[in-house]
Amino acid sequence: MIRLNRTPKSSAAIARMEEHLGHPLSQCYQCGKCSAGCPAAYTMDEPPNRVIRFLQLGLYDRVLEQNSYWVCSSCETCTARCPRNVEVKEIMELLRHDAYRRGLTSGERAVFVFHKTFLKTVKWFGRLYEPGLIMLNNLLSGHFFKDFAAVPGMLLKGKLKLFPGRGADNAAVRRIFKYSREEAPRGEV
């Protein structure tokens, strides 16, 4: 039994989320169009429309405990099709940011680790460095030899560069990281 508070929107996290989205969550009328077209919904704890429903009821922490936003691949089919113009993908994005900051893996450690290593390599090298990403990701996820069989072939065909490429403006990338961590409104969710 959920006791609905007098003002569920008083939840600060949800209020900030609505501010960032530019529309109240009540904009969603629960038609389910987002979930109907979601390619990842089958593996989510709750499909996208349920995620929004729980947020409408003020159950923010409960949503963070579910894996839905980690499984979301940001394909934006939901956002493109929403008849009420709800920023569904953006909602998932904001949840990921908050979960990442709090270190919540919500049953999807592998996804969480991938996000972490991806961002780390970009931060270190100014652009994506694939061998570094693979090694770090395998190391942190514990799947040490995952996908190693594909490495020789990819090297031979020139699909994998052994050393980080040049040309990235490292300083600019660092500024982006700094900005998003310290100043961007979305980072505050």
Add this chain to the structure above:
Amino acid sequence: MARVGVFICWCGANIASTVDMEKVTEAAAKLPHVVYATNYKYMCSDPGQKTILDAALEHKLDGIVVAACSPRMHEPTFRAVAAEAGINPYRMQMANIREQCSWVHGDVDEATAKAVDAVRMMVARVAQSLALEPIKVPVTKRALVIGGGIAGIQAALDVADGGVETILVERTPSIGGKMAGLDETFPTLDCSQCILTPKMVDASRSELIKLYTYCEVEKVDGAVGNFKVTIRKKAKYVNTELCNGCGDCWHKCPYKKIPSEFDFGVGNRTAIYVPFPQAVPNIPVIDRETCVFFKTGKCRACEKFCLRGAIDFEQEDEFEEVEVGAIIVATGYDLLDHTQMGEFRYGAIPDVITGLQFERMSSASGPTEGKILRPSNGEEPKVVVFVHCVGSRDENYKEYCSKICCMYSAKHAVILKHRIHDAQAYLFYIDVRAGGKGYEEFWKRACVEEGAEYLRGRVSRVYDEGGKVIVEGQDTLSGEQVEVAADLVVLATAVVPAKGSEELARILGISTDKDGFFNEAHPKLRPVDTATGGIFLAGCCQAPKDIPESVAQGSAAASKTLGLLSKEDITREPTVAVVDPLICTGCWNCVNVCPFGAPEKSEITITVDGKKVTRAVSNINEAKCEGCGLCVATCPGNCIDQRGFSDDQVYAEIGGYLERVRAAKNSD
């Protein structure tokens, strides 16, 4: 021998794909009485009609059978063709070989055989048919409107606008109906009274509209074009000629705590009262049930203070008979008595109210002057739960959707936010039905802009705890049980026909549906007519509807009325029942079964053995008979026959079918 022509229609492939047209034509041509038979792709088309006309003249036909669709579709078409050919239209019969044959059968041989049967039966019937002439009745150019709500007021105004005198009967002391008590109206939020009162004033000012307030229809005799209506004028105990509506009487009335019917008990009235300040007419009535004088013989305060001497305790109910040509029924609605639905604790918890009570509270001219307050302690509610579908869409109570509740609940949520800015509305609903111009947009405004919280599911339990009303229910969208600690609970209770509708249906001789709403003649094509000629419907008495729809139906009923009353006389179907007075025994079975009051008790004087004898017999009033045949079937002496459906015709028709049985026996 009659000279009958048979015309068989393909109806494109509708009939021809299942029924062998040539075989039916061949068989028809061989039937007794038949002098000509043919078939055509579309008999109802212009060339098809010409085929019939030419054949009728060429073969000197005196009867026609058209084997085609249901007579409900094209009977008037082919009757007109018969008339043009100089044949009495009632000697044209349709054999239905589409709805009752080709559409419901697959086997060509069997369907063809059945079509031949149908043709054979109708030929036999036509051969026995008498020529009939339509009945003509003169029309009384005056209309009666029963019910002075918005639908009735609109109907009366429109009929009067057409130059026809209108009598508007209203059983409460003022016209205005439920709409007069509403606050703002969806979806535009314009003030209900502000848009209604000009119409009320127009109705009272119109020279062609006679207001009969505090009156009821007691009895209706006659039929379309000529109704005789008895109106009971309930005693007001106030001389309406002398009273100027100054209000001294109701201010001095010592008995002030009578729950006001107009306010649904939210406010009080005195024993002598006008229901609301803008009442039309602004003349008070004394409620005999609650007046102290009528109970104890003492008081007379109103009489003492009335400077014009208008109080008259000696008044009694009066009856007046009026003649009208048409009647518009606009008796409106009431709310379901939902005290039987225990889960809402209505009546047990004072802070559980109905939507109409909420309207009276939020209405600027209501008992709280527009302040929304908790009935229990008079404080402002901060959390209000609105419950949709209370008794509606529930097979234990009312199966139908009450239609207006979704929108008025959304409106209530918006009004709540406007009056109490920090209040929160929760609405338990099953579906939101917002079909109407600007309705969906209004609902979106309620939930997105005004922050109303919608919970999809029914309420399971309401109880009070620590000064709050706890509402438990289901949110099926999250799959969770939810509860709200509310200050006020507003029930959107099912709309039911106004009290007394059943009795009025009996008086008028019109039918009701299973829920007691008056039946329209056809749900799509005749939504304003009843099955009884000259009686029309407007507003919620036919089905739940909102203000725009009630107004539209009021105008539609007025238009139908004006159409009817614009004629000097009206034509009725001659297929009415006829009594043979020589064999009638006066058992009155026919009088008892007739839903239209057509059989009348009368007398005839006959000579038996040289002596004059007066006997009581039944006589059918042609103007009232709708040709349903109930009396014909009921008469134990078989002395009632129905024109167009006489025993001779029906037996001939059955005989036509039995021909097939006989033929089958002979071939065995």
